[in-house]
Structure formats: C-alpha cells, structure tokens
Amino acid sequence: MRAWCVPYSRRNTMSEYFDLHTQGIGYLNRIREVRPKNGSPFWACDIVALHGSKDNVNHTRFDCRVSGAKAIELVQQYQEAVEQDRKVLIGFRFGDLYPDTFTYTKGERAGGTGVSLKARLLYIGFIKLDGETVYNAETESNNGEGPESQHSDAGSRTAPEPEAATPESSESDPDSMPAEIALSKDDPDFQERKAALKEAGYRFDGQDKVWRLPAATAA
Numbered sequence: 001m002r003a004w005c006v007p008y009s010r011r012n013t014m015s016e017y018f019d020l021h022t023q024g025i026g027y028l029n030r031i032r033e034v035r036p037k038n039g040s041p042f043w044a045c046d047i048v049a050l051h052g053s054k055d056n057v058n059h060t061r062f063d064c065r066v067s068g069a070k071a072i073e074l075v076q077q078y079q080e081a082v083e084q085d086r087k088v089l090i091g092f093r094f095g096d097l098y099p100d101t102f103t104y105t106k107g108e109r110a111g112g113t114g115v116s117l118k119a120r121l122l123y124i125g126f127i128k129l130d131g132e133t134v135y136n137a138e139t140e141s142n143n144g145e146g147p148e149s150q151h152s153d154a155g156s157r158t159a160p161e162p163e164a165a166t167p168e169s170s171e172s173d174p175d176s177m178p179a180e181i182a183l184s185k186d187d188p189d190f191q192e193r194k195a196a197l198k199e200a201g202y203r204f205d206g207q208d209k210v211w212r213l214p215a216a217t218a219a
Contacts, residue, residue: 022094022119024049026062027087031079036195043072044196045121047092062094063196064121074124074135081129091125105180105210180210 026049035041043066052058066072078088097119104112127135181202183194194211202211 019095020097021122022097023092024051025089025091026050027089028075028078028082029061031075031082034195042066043075045075047090047121049092060117062097062117062119063100064094064119067095067120067122071121071124074127075121078127078129087128087130089128089131091127092121093123093125094119095122096120102181102183105182105208180205180208180212182210 026047029046029048031043031045033041034044045064045066047062047064049060049062050057051060066075081088097117100116100118102114102116104110104114123137124135125137126133181197183197197211204210205212
C-alpha cells in the first residue's frame with residue numbers, strides 16, 4: 001500500500017489554512033511519554049511506514065508526536081503490546097510532516113548530516129495485532145461511538161497483513177540510532193529534542209558537548 005498526500009483548505013472566521021496530510025500503513029514502535037523541562041508532557045511514537053511492492057516491502061521511519069484524544073488513547077492502549085515486540089500494524093494519517101537534521105559526530109558518517117522525519121499522528125483508522133484486526137474506526141463510528149478528534153473520511157479502510165513485512169525496532173537499527181548527536185540550544189525545538197533523546201537512552205557528554213548512547217560510551 002502506498003502512502004499519499006492529500007492537500008485541502010479549510011476556512012474559519014479569522015484566516016485560511018492549507019493542510020498537507022500523508023496517509024498509509026505502518027508498524028508502531030517506541031511509544032513513550034515525553035516530558036520536556038520547559039513545556040507540557042506529550043505522547044510520541046515511531047511509525048515504520050510500509051511502501052513499495054508486497055514482494056519487496058520498503059520501510060520509512062517517522063518520529064511522531066501523537067495529537068488528538070482518540071489517537072493518544074489508542075497508542076497508550078497498545079504500548080504494552082509494542083514493548084512485548086508484538087506486531088501492531090495501524091492505518092495512519094500524518095500532518096505537519098517535516099525533516100529534522102542532525103550532525104553525525106562519530107563513525108564513517110562523522111561530519112555528515114542525518115535526517116529524521118517528524119510528523120504529527122492525527123488519526124488511526126485501524127489496528128491489527130499480530131495480524132488480527134482489533135480496532136476499526138469505521139465500525140466504531142457506525143456503532144455510535146465516533147472517534148473523538150479523528151475524521152472518519154480517511155484512514156478507516158482495513159488492509160491485508162503484508163506477508164513480507166516485519167516491524168523494525170529503532171534500537172535494532174544502528175543507522176537509525178547514531179552513536180552521537182549534537183544539539184544546538186538555538187534550535188526552537190531544543191527542549192523537546194533533548195527530552196526525546198533522554199527517552200531514547202542518550203546521555204549528555206559534557207566534555208565533548210554531544211549526546212551519546214551508553215553503548216557508544218562503553219565502547
């Protein structure tokens with residue numbers, strides 16, 4: 001199944017907005033609550049989106065901030081399953097997609113620029129747990145239990161379980177977890193990024209002024 005973008009405009013009495021949404025299916029990973037030092041706590045997760053041929057599935061990872069009461073409720077509900085390495089496949093819709101860059105400070109990529117794809121998880125249309133459908137927004141809406149803060153016009157279609165696809169863990173992919181990351185205090189998202197690094201297990205090295213994974217420090 002391909003992911004695609006759906007632009008549209010919406011109006012209110014004050015201004016006009018143009019939204020760009022991305023829709024597809026993918027596996028939930030690394031669900032956590034982020035508590036910035038200077039900001040309100042929020043829920044976040046990684047989604048490994050699937051795209052390409054069913055016989056040769058490609059994966060793209062997104063670091064998502066979960067928005068909307070229903071989406072947060074569902075992510076929290078399946079956090080334990082994710083931590084147990086069970087396959088939690090969802091139909092999703094993203095908003096506010098943007099690339100976030102960082103600089104590699106060690107290894108073959110030292111000095112090079114890495115890119116992390118950020119987005120807001122706005123909507124969950126369905127959930128499959130180990131191949132079995134356990135949630136469908138369209139069915140819930142038809143039962144008079146419409147999903148709060150979600151739209152029923154997109155992402156509600158179920159999809160077959162991809163035979164060749166398996167969830168990727170950010171901890172098991174060294175390329176997606178650089179040994180060292182340098183943050184700039186001039187970054188407007190500095191506090192959120194610092195909190196996310198702590199949640200991912202990074203520790204700050206005051207001497208080199210970088211965030212480093214414990215495994216990298218031990219090595």
